Amino acid sequence: xxxxxxxxxxxxxxxxxxxxxxxxxxxxxxxxxxxxxxxxxxxxxxxxxxxxxxxxxxxxxxxxxxxxxxxxxxxxxxxxxxxxxxxxxxxxxxxxxxxxxxxxxxxxxxxxxxxxxxxxxxxxxxxxxxxxxxxxxxxxxxxxxxxxxxxxxxxxxxxxxxxxxxxxxxxxxxxxxxxxxxxxxxxxxxxxxxxxxxxxxxxxxxxxxxxxxxxxxxxxxxxxxxxxxxxxxxxxxxxxxxxxxxxxxxxxxxxxxxxxxxxxxxxxxxxxxxxxxxxxxxxxxxxxxxxxxxxxxxxxxxxxxxxxxxxxxxxxxxxxxxxxxxxxxxxxxxxxxxxxxxxxxxxxxxxxxxxxxxxxxxxxxxxxxxxxxxxxxxxxxxxxxxxxxxxxxxxxxxxxxxxxxxxxxxxxxxxxxxxxxxxxxxxxxxxxxxxxxxxxxxxxxxxxxxxxxxxxxxxxxxxxxxxxxxxxxxxxxxxxxxxxxxxxxxxxxxxxxxxxxxxxx
Amino acid sequence: xxxxxxxxxxxxxxxxxxxxxxxxxxxxxxxxxxxxxxxxxxxxxxxxxxxxxxxxxxxxxxxxxxxxxxxxxxxxxxxxxxxxxxxxxxxxxxxxxxxxxxxxxxxxxxxxxxxxxxxxxxxxxxxxx
Numbered sequence: 001x002x003x004x005x006x007x008x009x010x011x012x013x014x015x016x017x018x019x020x021x022x023x024x025x026x027x028x029x030x031x032x033x034x035x036x037x038x039x040x041x042x043x044x045x046x047x048x049x050x051x052x053x054x055x056x057x058x059x060x061x062x063x064x065x066x067x068x069x070x071x072x073x074x075x076x077x078x079x080x081x082x083x084x085x086x087x088x089x090x091x092x093x094x095x096x097x098x099x100x101x102x103x104x105x106x107x108x109x110x111x112x113x114x115x116x117x118x119x120x121x122x123x124x125x126x127x128x129x130x131x132x133x134x135x136x137x138x139x140x141x142x143x144x145x146x147x148x149x150x151x152x153x154x155x156x157x158x159x160x161x162x163x164x165x166x167x168x169x170x171x172x173x174x175x176x177x178x179x180x181x182x183x184x185x186x187x188x189x190x191x192x193x194x195x196x197x198x199x200x201x202x203x204x205x206x207x208x209x210x211x212x213x214x215x216x217x218x219x220x221x222x223x224x225x226x227x228x229x230x231x232x233x234x235x236x237x238x239x240x241x242x243x244x245x246x247x248x249x250x251x252x253x254x255x256x257x258x259x260x261x262x263x264x265x266x267x268x269x270x271x272x273x274x275x276x277x278x279x280x281x282x283x284x285x286x287x288x289x290x291x292x293x294x295x296x297x298x299x300x301x302x303x304x305x306x307x308x309x310x311x312x313x314x315x316x317x318x319x320x321x322x323x324x325x326x327x328x329x330x331x332x333x334x335x336x337x338x339x340x341x342x343x344x345x346x347x348x349x350x351x352x353x354x355x356x357x358x359x360x361x362x363x364x365x366x367x368x369x370x371x372x373x374x375x376x377x378x379x380x381x382x383x384x385x386x387x388x389x390x391x392x393x394x395x396x397x398x399x400x401x402x403x404x405x406x407x408x409x410x411x412x413x414x415x416x417x418x419x420x421x422x423x424x425x426x427x428x429x430x431x432x433x434x435x436x437x438x439x440x441x442x443x444x445x446x447x448x449x450x451x452x453x454x455x456x457x458x459x460x461x462x463x464x465x466x467x468x469x470x471x472x473x474x475x476x477x478x479x480x481x482x483x484x485x486x487x488x489x490x491x492x493x494x495x496x497x498x499x500x501x502x503x504x505x
Numbered sequence: 506x507x508x509x510x511x512x513x514x515x516x517x518x519x520x521x522x523x524x525x526x527x528x529x530x531x532x533x534x535x536x537x538x539x540x541x542x543x544x545x546x547x548x549x550x551x552x553x554x555x556x557x558x559x560x561x562x563x564x565x566x567x568x569x570x571x572x573x574x575x576x577x578x579x580x581x582x583x584x585x586x587x588x589x590x591x592x593x594x595x596x597x598x599x600x601x602x603x604x605x606x607x608x609x610x611x612x613x614x615x616x617x618x619x620x621x622x623x624x625x626x627x628x629x630x631x632x633x634x
Contacts, residue, residue, distance in 0.1 A: 456517070456569065456622075459600035463523035463623025470626075484519045 027280045030056050047076045047084045054091045058098045059243070060281060061328065065095035083124070086115035090128045097135050100331045105135045126155040126164065133171055142175050149175075158497070162199035166192040170208055182215045189215070206235035206244050210251060222255050229255065246275040246284055253291060262299040269295060286324035290337040293317030297340055300347070315344045335364055414485055418461055421489070421496055425454060428499045454499075457492040461485055506633045508534040512561035514546040514578065515539075515598070516570040524565060524598070524624050531629045543573035547581055550589055560592045565624070568599040568606055575599065579613050596620050596632070 033053045040046040050072035057065030073088035093108035109132040116124030133148035149168050156165045173188035189212040196205040209232035216225035229252050236244035253268035273288035296314035303310060318341040325334035338361040345354035467473075468481045511534050513524045521539045528537045538561060540546045546564070553560045568575035575597060582590070597610040600622040610619045620628055 455600040455602055459622035460517060460519045460523070463527075463625075464519060466623065466625060467523060467526055484522070488519060 026056065026060050030060070042075055042079070044079060044081055044084065047072050047079065047081060047088070050075065051084070051088055051091055054088070054095060058091075058094050059283065062095040062099035063329070066092060066099070069095055082115060082119055083121065086112045086119070086121070086124060086128075089115070090124075090131065093128075093135070094131055097131070097138065099329060100138075102135050102139050106132070106139070109135060122155050122159070123161075126152040126161075129155075130164070130168060130171060133168075133175075137171070137175055137178065142179060145175050146172065162195050163204065166195035166199070166204060166208075169195065170211065174211065177211075177215060177218075180218070182218055186212065186215050202235045202239050203241055203244065206232040206239075206241065206248075209235070210244070210248055213251060213255075217251075217255060217258065220258065222259055225255050226252065242275055242279055243281065243284070246272045246279075246281075249275070250284075250288065250291060253295070257291075257295050257298065260298070260302065262295055262302075265295045266292060266299075282324055282328050283330050286321045286328070286330055287333050288321075289317045289324070290321030290333055290340075293319075293321060293337065293344075294340050297344055311344060311347055315341070315348070318344060331364055335361060338364070414461075414489070415465060418458070418489065418492070421492055422458070425496050425499065428496065453495050454492065457488045457495070460488045461492070464488070506533065508532065508562050510534070510536045510538060510559065510561040511563045511565070512538045512540070512546065512549065512593075513565045513598075514541075514543060514570075514575075515565070515567040516541050517567070520567070520622065527624045527626065527629060531626045532633060543570060543575070543578035543581075546578060547585075550582075550585060550593070554586060554589060557588060557592060560589060562592070562594065564593050564595045565598040565620075566595055568597060568601055568610070576609065576613075579615055582615060590615065598622060598624060 030053055033049060033056065037046055037049045037053065040049065050068050054065045054069035054072060057068065069088050069092040073085060073092060076082075076084040076088050089108050090112040093105045093112060096102075096108060097105035109128055112128045113125055113132065116122075116128060129148045129152040133145040133152070136142070136145035136148060149171050153165065153168045156168065169188045169192035173185045173192060176182070176185035176188060179185075189208055193205060193208050193212070196208055209228045213225040213228035213232070216222070216228065229248050233245055233248035233252070236242075236248060249268050249272040253265045253272065256262070256265035256268060269288060269292045273285065273292065276284035276288050293314045293316070296310045296317065300307060300310035300314060318337050321337050322334060322341060325331070325337065338357055342354050342357045342361070345351070345357065464481050464484045468478060468485075473481070511528055511532070513521055513528075515521050515524065518541070521541065525537045525539060528534055538549065540549055546566075550560065566575050566578060573581075579595070582595070594617050595615050596617055597619045599606065599610075599619070601607070602621075607619050610616050618632070620632070
């Protein structure tokens with residue numbers, strides 16, 4: 001069974017053009033862009049249009065996508081548009097990643113980040129860093145992936161980009177999902193959902209709900225998974241997001257399949273396949289057919305007496321799915337489908353074909369990066385966290401973690417975070433002292449901030465912590481106090497940031 | 506010492522919360538009244554002008570507040586009737602460490618003392634017991 005997890009390449013930031021409502025077929029939509037692009041002179045608008053074509057091809061046909069992003073890149077270089085050059089490289093990376101060429105994707109992403117950095121385009125850096133984290137996730141390098149996410153998060157913390165922050169939380173959740181740390185994964189999905197609900201469009205919420213449902217499929221808690229998937233499906237349906245709806249239907253089919261409700265599973269997979277056919281999305285046609293084939297195989301194994309029509313159906317659908325995977329070089333699900341088809345051939349006693357496929361599968365497996373064991377990855381992650389300890393980033397992150405836990409031990413961590421903030425403030429203050437001779441008036445302003453602005457929240461936090469420690473309080477009341485600490489610490493953090501920004505001037 | 510009523514004037518809701526909790530727990534007081542601005546504090550005192558028994562015996566006053574800060578409050582408080590002023594004792598309750606604030610507070614004839622935030626059991630003990 002191939003579960004579709006939606007990798008979100010969010011390159012929205014790279015585009016200034018707002019496009020009209022989606023055309024029925026993705027290919028038609030792209031064709032219309034191409035016809036406009038060919039009629040344009042070689043200017044910056046054309047570069048953006050070529051990028052948009054490349055972006056639209058990511059999920060449809062990354063090989064074509066690579067072609068157009070390369071064109072965009074060449075034109076951007078010719079015109080000396082450095083920002084667009086970086087954007088094109090980032091899109092090229094996204095297409096490489098969609099085409100399972102993770103090495104190239106890695107290289108291009110790093111290249112794009114470097115250019116954005118040299119342009120001091122923080123948003124660009126953050127966007128591509130997030131994409132890079134997804135490549136690292138695919139490569140199984142979860143430690144690096146997490147690092148990238150926190151790196152990007154750090155940039156967004158300063159810009160209050162709620163949607164992008166949400167996407168990063170979702171990425172982190174996806175990583176924990178891969179690590180099978182379902183509780184942590186759930187926490188981050190819920191964080192992301194929370195941001196989406198308050199700040200952005202439904203499409204993000206729907207995707208996140210769909211991803212959250214995958215956790216309940218693993219735990220397993222199929223009824224909850226179903227609730228989330230239906231919720232996501234309704235949102236997608238309402239907004240006409242056909243690809244999203246397709247993914248939901250396919251995953252609903254997977255839940256039914258897990259529950260051995262094969263008739264329902266088939267119904268939903270067929271619905272998903274129909275949408276994929278209408279939209280002309282080959283990767284989803286492949287996964288749809290493959291999933292149907294796998295359901296037939298499971299159904300056959302449970303049938304008594306054996307129903308040979310079912311195994312024939314399985315063979316047909318899986319063969320089709322693998323052929324399409326071959327056509328678009330879609331490696332990840334192909335391994336799953338090959339495995340099922342081998343089983344089909346073994347059942348049919350067609351050992352020659354089975355043997356042939358086993359060799360094919362081994363070849364693909366070798367070409368795909370094999371994931372290291374879970375323990376090793378966790379170790380890497382822990383190591384990474386230790387490395388980051390000196391950075392305020394981790395403190396920020398710890399703060400976020402702590403908020404959700406309302407016990408004594410955690411409030412001690414809070415105190416730690418506050419102390420570090422105070423140290424930061426002290427550093428900022430000392431920095432000011434050095435400039436004292438030149439800027440006496442600046443100093444008195446800082447003194448003002450120091451004594452009123454900064455001492456205020458610190459006193460509040462100390463008071464709240466004391467209340468938290470000294471009394472036999474109900475959990476509810478403790479939570480209120482912790483919320484107070486959170487709110488006030490955020491306020492303090494903003495003041496410190498403000499002071500640091502002032503020192504830069 | 507027993508009190509009928511204590512008034513706390515502070516714009517921070519959490520500081521009001523802390524003060525209320527501490528006063529209720531460590532001080533023998535019937536009622537803690539909280540207001541979040543100097544204006545409301547003055548209005549409250551004036552409303553009790555003819556009901557002396559209901560006036561607060563103690564007022565905790567924050568310094569840093571928007572629009573009307575603690576010192577502005579003191580200037581206007583000074584113009585209230587003697588009935589009120591003789592009844593209430595004002596303590597400045599602030600997180601400020603600025604010596605000018607502290608000196609200015611202590612030099613005001615209506616202010617009994619300057620207390621550093623956060624309000625705590627120890628401070629209550631020192632003040633009233």
